[in-house]
Amino acid sequence: xxxxxxxxxxxxxxxxxxGVVRSVTGRSWRERLDIAGEARALAVxxxxxxxxxxxxxxxxxxxxxAAAAGFLDPNLKSLMPDPSVLTDMDAAAxxxxxxxxxxxxxxxxGDYDVDGATSTAILGRYLRAVGLDPTVYIPDRLIEGYGPNxxxxxxxxxxxxxxxxxxxxxxTGFEALEEARRVxxxxxxxxxxQCGVALPPAVALVNPNRQDDLSGLGYxxxxxxxxxxxxxxxxxxxxRGFFRERREPDLLALLDLVALGTVADVVPLVGLNRAFVxxxxxxxxxxxxxxxxxxxxxxxxSGPVGCYHLGFLIGPRINAGGRIGNxxxxxxxxxxxxxxxxxxxxxxxxxxxxxxxVIEAEMLAEALAAVEAGGDPGPVVVTGSDTWHPGxxxxxxxxxKERWRRPAFAVAFDRGxxxxxxxxxxxxxxxxxxxxxxxxxxxxVKGGGHAMAAGVTLDRARLDAFRDHVADRVGSAVEAExxxxxxxxxxxxxxxxxxxxxxxxxxxxxPYGAGHPEPVFVFPAHxxxxxxxxxxxxxxxxxxxxxxxxxxxxAFRARGEPLGDAIMASRGRGLHVAGSLSLDHWQGDARVQLxxxxxxxxxxxxx
Numbered sequence: 175x176x177x178x179x180x181x182x183x184x185x186x187x188x189x190x191x192x193g194v195v196r197s198v199t200g201r202s203w204r205e206r207l208d209i210a211g212e213a214r215a216l217a218v219x220x221x222x223x224x225x226x227x228x229x230x231x232x233x234x235x236x237x238x239x240a241a242a243a244g245f246l247d248p249n250l251k252s253l254m255p256d257p258s259v260l261t262d263m264d265a266a267a268x269x270x271x272x273x274x275x276x277x278x279x280x281x282x283x284g285d286y287d288v289d290g291a292t293s294t295a296i297l298g299r300y301l302r303a304v305g306l307d308p309t310v311y312i313p314d315r316l317i318e319g320y321g322p323n324x325x326x327x328x329x330x331x332x333x334x335x336x337x338x339x340x341x342x343x344x345x346t347g348f349e350a351l352e353e354a355r356r357v358x359x360x361x362x363x364x365x366x367x368q369c370g371v372a373l374p375p376a377v378a379l380v381n382p383n384r385q386d387d388l389s390g391l392g393y394x395x396x397x398x399x400x401x402x403x404x405x406x407x408x409x410x411x412x413x414r415g416f417f418r419e420r421r422e423p424d425l426l427a428l429l430d431l432v433a434l435g436t437v438a439d440v441v442p443l444v445g446l447n448r449a450f451v452x453x454x455x456x457x458x459x460x461x462x463x464x465x466x467x468x469x470x471x472x473x474x475x476s477g478p479v480g481c482y483h484l485g486f487l488i489g490p491r492i493n494a495g496g497r498i499g500n501x502x503x504x505x506x507x508x509x510x511x512x513x514x515x516x517x518x519x520x521x522x523x524x525x526x527x528x529x530x531x532v533i534e535a536e537m538l539a540e541a542l543a544a545v546e547a548g549g550d551p552g553p554v555v556v557t558g559s560d561t562w563h564p565g566x567x568x569x570x571x572x573x574x575k576e577r578w579r580r581p582a583f584a585v586a587f588d589r590g591x592x593x594x595x596x597x598x599x600x601x602x603x604x605x606x607x608x609x610x611x612x613x614x615x616x617x618x619v620k621g622g623g624h625a626m627a628a629g630v631t632l633d634r635a636r637l638d639a640f641r642d643h644v645a646d647r648v649g650s651a652v653e654a655e656x657x658x659x660x661x662x663x664x665x666x667x668x669x670x671x672x673x674x675x676x677x678x679x680x681x682x683x684x685p686y687g688a689g690h691p692e693p694v695f696v697f698p699a700h701x702x703x704x705x706x707x708x709x710x711x712x713x714x715x716x717x718x719x720x721x722x723x724x725x726x727x728x729a730f731r732a733r734g735e736p737l738g739d740a741i742m743a744s745r746g747r748g749l750h751v752a753g754s755l756s757l758d759h760w761q762g763d764a765r766v767q768l769x770x771x772x773x774x775x776x777x778x779x780x781x
Contacts, residue, residue: 190202190203190204191203191204191205191663191666191696192666192696192698192750192774192776193777194750194774197661197750197752197772197773197774198736198737198740198772198773198774198775199661199736199737199772200659201659201660201661201772202659202660202661203660203661203663203696203750203752203772203774204660204661204662204663205662205663206230206234206662206663206664206694207230207233207234211233211234212230214233214238214239215229215230215233215234216229217239218232218233218237218239218242221239221242222242222243224242224243224246225679227664227665227679227680228246228679228680228682228683229242230664230665231664231680231683231693232245232246232683234662234664235683235690235691245448246682246683248448248449248452248453249449250449250450250453253445253446253448253449254402254405254446254449255389255391255446257402257403257405257406257409258406259388259389259391260380260382260387260389260391260399260402261379261380261381261384261386261387261388261389262378262379262380263378263380263402263403263406264406265377265378266362266364266377266378266380266403266406266407267403267406267407267409267410268410269337269360269362269377269378270301270337270339270362270403270407270410271407271410271411271414271416273306273336273337274301274304274305274306274407274411274416275411275414275416277305277306278306278336278337279309279333279334279335279336279337280301280306280308280309280335280336280337280338280339281308281309281310281311281330281333281335281337281338281339281359282294282297282298282308282309282310282311282339282341283311283312283313283322283326283330283338283339283340283341283343283344284310284311284312284340284341284342284343284505285312285320285321285341285342285343285396286312286313286314286315286320286495286496286501286504287342287438287439287493287496288434288435288438288439288489288492288493288504289342289395289396289397289435289438289439290312290341290342290343290396290496290505291312291435291492291496291504291505291507291508292396292397292400292431292432292434292435292438292508293341293342293364293395293396293397293399293400293435294310294312294341294342294400294505294509295431295505295508295509296397296400296401296404296428296431296432296435297339297341297364297400297403297404298310298505298509299428299431299509300404300407300408300423300425300428303423304411304416304423308339309330309333309335310502310505310506310509311326311329311330311502312496312501312502312504312505313326313501314501315496315497315501315564315565316564316565319594319631320343320622320629321340321343321344321346321347321350321622322338322340322343322344322347322350322351322354323347323349323350324349324350324353326350327350327351327353327354327357327359328353328357330359331354331357331358331359335359336358336359336360337359337360337361337362338354338359338360338361338362339361339362339363339364340361340362340363340364340365341364341365341396341400342364342365342366342367342396343365343367344361344363344364344365344374344376344379345363345365345367345368345369345373345374345379345381345383345384345622346367346369346370346374346620346622347363347374348372348374350374351363351374351375351376352374352375354375355375360377361375361376361377362376362377362378362379362380363376363378363379363380363381364380364381364396364399364400364403365379365380365381365396365399366381366382366383366392366394366395366396366398366399366441366624367381367383367606367622367623367624368383368606368607368610368622368623368624369381369383369384369385369610369622370385370610370614371385380399380403381399382394382399383624391446393441393442393444393445393447393689394436394441394446394447395435395436395439395441395447396435396439397431397432397434397435397436397439397450398432398435398436398441398446398447398450400432401425401428401429401432401450404425404428405425408422408423408425426453426457427457427462427463428457429450429453429454429456429457430454430455430457430458430460430462430463430466431454431463431466431508432450432451432454433450433451433453433454433455433457433458433484434454434458434466434484434488434489434508436450436451436454437451437481437484437485437489437685437687438484438485438488438489438492438493439627440485440626440627440687440688441624441626441688441689442688442689442690443481443685443686443687443688443689443690444689444690447689448685448690451481451685451687452685455478455479455480455481455685458479458484459478459479463508464510464511464512464513464516465506465507465508465509465510465516465519465520466488466507466508467516468507468513468516468517468519468520469488469491469492469507469516469520469523469524470483470487470488471520472491472517472520472521472523472524473487473488473491473524475487475488476759477757477758477759477764478759480681480684480685480756481684481685481686481687482756485687490527490530491520491523491524491526491527492504492507492508492523494523494526494527494529494530495522495523495526496565497526497530497563497565497566497569498526498529498530498533498563498565498566499522499523499526500522503519503522503523503526504523506519507519507520507523530565530566530569531710533563533566534566534569534570535710535711537559537561537562537563537566537567537570537584538569538570538573540559540561540562541557541559541570541573541574541584542573542574542577544557544559545557545574545577545578551578551580552641552645552649553580553581553645553648553649553652553653554580554581554582554583554641554644554645554648554649554652555574555575555578555580555581555582555583556582556583556585556637556640556641556644557574557582557583557584557585558584558585558586558587558593558595558634558637559585559586559587560587560588561588562584562585562586562587562588563586563588564586564588564589564593564594564595567584567585567586567594567595567596568584568596568598568627568629570584571583571584571595571596571597571598572598573731574598575598575599575600576731577735579600579655579656580600580603580652580655580656581597581598581599581600581603581605581644581648581652582597582598583595583596583597583630583640583641583644584596585630585632585637587634591633591634591635592619592631592632592633592634593631593632593633593634594629594630594631595629595630595631595632596627596628596629596630597609597623597627597628597629597630598626598627599625599626599627599628600652600655601626601655601688602651602654602655603625603648603651603652603655604625604648604651605623605624605625605626605627605628605644605648606622606623606624606625606627606628607625607647608628608643608644608647608648609621609622609623609628609629609630609644610622611643611647612630612640612643612644612647615643617632617636617639617640617643618630618631618632618636618640619631619632619633626688661694661752661771661772662691662694663694663695663696663752664693664694664695665693665695665696666695666696666697666698667695667696667697668697668698668719668720668721668723669697669700669717669718669719669721669723669724669725670719670721670722670723672695672697672723672725672755672766672768673766674757674764674765674766676755677755677756677757677766678757680693680755686754692754693754693755694752694753694754694771695752695753695754695755696750696751696752697717697719697725697750697751697752697753697768698750698776699720699748699749699750699776700717700718700719700725700748700749700750700751701717701718701746701747701748701749702715702716702717702741702744702745702746702747702748702749703716703717703718703724703745703746704716704745705741705742705744705745707733707738707742708728710731711731711732711733711734711738712728712729712730712731712732712733713728713729713732713733713737713738713741713742713770714726714727714728715727715728715729715741715770717749717751717768725766725768726758726765726766726767726768727751727753727767727768727769727770728767728768728769728770729741729769729770729771730769732770737770737771737772737773740773740775741770741773744773744775748776749773749774749775749776750773750774750775750776751768751770751772751773752770752771752772752773752774753768753769753770753771753772754768754769754771755767755768755769756769
């Protein structure tokens with residue numbers, strides 16, 4: 175068994191790991207820590223008695239000496255500020271408290287994605303716990319589009335609502351919120367998307383990304399904003415004496431939903447978000463939310479729930495309802511306490527997810543062919559089609575981003591000359607700001623989002639103008655990111671070192687996700703003893719190390735890509751393999767699995 179920390183060998187820190195200058199995916203393998211970083215990691219190890227590998231991992235992700243101990247055990251009490259630091263939060267809490275004390279009819283208008291479903295369920299569960307029965311409205315992605323719309327507002331008003339709360343939307347809903355004011359609805363907005371200086375009319379608009387908010391919490395998902403609103407509301411009700419004769423709701427029980435929304439919306443897992451996810455995973459593993467537990471069962475999730483499960487097993491199934499089915503299914507599932515209803519909805523979402531996978535595969539093949547036929551895509555990939563399903567374009571944009579390692583937009587013109595699309599970005603490139611500027615320039619009918627994802631509505635005739643505008647806005651940032659064609663490596667291991675105990679130790683520095691990437695380990699000259707294509711374009715393989723140990727591995731969505739082709743062509747031969755380790759729980763047994771992200775052919779085949 176071998177564990178080698180690159181920086182502590184005789185290999186210079188500025189040389190590529192294993193001499194890999196250009197891997198199969200075109201990257202140079204570099205040590206994540208420079209010489210100064212090595213020194214900081216050593217200081218963390220000595221000061222806090224932390225394992226050397228854990229110290230390297232957290233220092234490589236920006237954690238300094240003073241913060242190291244607290245980072246490994248994040249505490250909500252110390253990391254969550256007073257909710258009042260968010261602009262308009264006190265006004266929002268006061269208006270919501272008024273509704274509770276008066277028994278008013280409240281309508282919750284949520285977005286159709288996971289963050290919208292979780293933030294709606296968080297507030298809805300709390301309001302039901304304090305005696306209200308809010309109406310929940312999730313718009314149809316295909317018919318109504320993103321955000322509140324005047325017709326939906328009129329429908330809610332006719333149904334008797336007196337207070338409207340928008341969740342994960344509303345910050346740019348001028349027409350709809352003007353209509354709410356006209357028909358006598360008070361509005362509270364709980365959102366996190368970027369917005370301009372001008373804001374729509376509302377009793378309170380809580381959004382850490384509004385221009386005059388100084389909270390420093392712009393990295394929160396809507397689920398995090400909703401949880402802070404619930405904390406503020408609970409405090410206001412306590413101040414008014416509401417809980418003198420009744421028990422306060424258990425707010426910590428809502429953290430599983432906060433974690434799900436935070437992970438699924440791919441916001442940075444730093445600061446308060448990290449604490450939300452760490453504590454939320456504890457709640458999720460208890461399976462106290464009936465709907466979440468039913469969906470975990472349907473996804474055949476075994477073992478403790480982790481970020482991977484939330485992001486790649488649970489999240490896509492909830493999103494499937496909003497993409498190609500009934501947009502309200504996710505919010506209803508997460509809000510219900512009825513096991514039979516939860517099982518029924520989970521079954522339907524699982525069916526829709528399988529259907530979505532088929533649609534996605536067909537669309538992706540067309541998108542890849544179209545982009546490749548167009549030659550160099552420039553700093554941003556923009557493509558569209560008359561035949562695409564508008565509910566799946568976000569997934570296509572994500573795949574195009576992965577393939578070309580630059581921001582990408584996919585637009586569906588399935589209903590005529592005006593199309594709807596989604597964009598996905600790479601770290602360091604603010605896509606939401608570029609889209610907002612395109613709206614201000616009159617290029618888009620509408621659009622919005624945040625740094626890593628955005629949605630657009632545009633006329634087909636403006637597609638090229640939109641591509642040029644975004645390329646102009648983000649070109650220099652994309653160029654800077656592409657110039658760093660490196661794969662940061664956290665350590666070099668042999669197969670025998672990749673034990674369940676080692677993986678458990680690495681997980682102590684988690685959870686991993688956006689802003690806190692999974693550690694990447696390199697396995698040098700491991701022989702590929704087995705490789706086959708499985709599932710939806712994946713490649714499964716087995717590796718044998720020189721010390722006689724075997725390691726199971728999988729390369730997701732690698733079939734037909736340089737990564738998958740290289741693995742399949744190397745059966746029986748040695749490869750340098752880079753990837754992230756996880757534990758695969760099956761029938762009570764924990765087995766180590768490597769998720770392959772890159773490979774390189776050893777310079778000397780005999781190694």
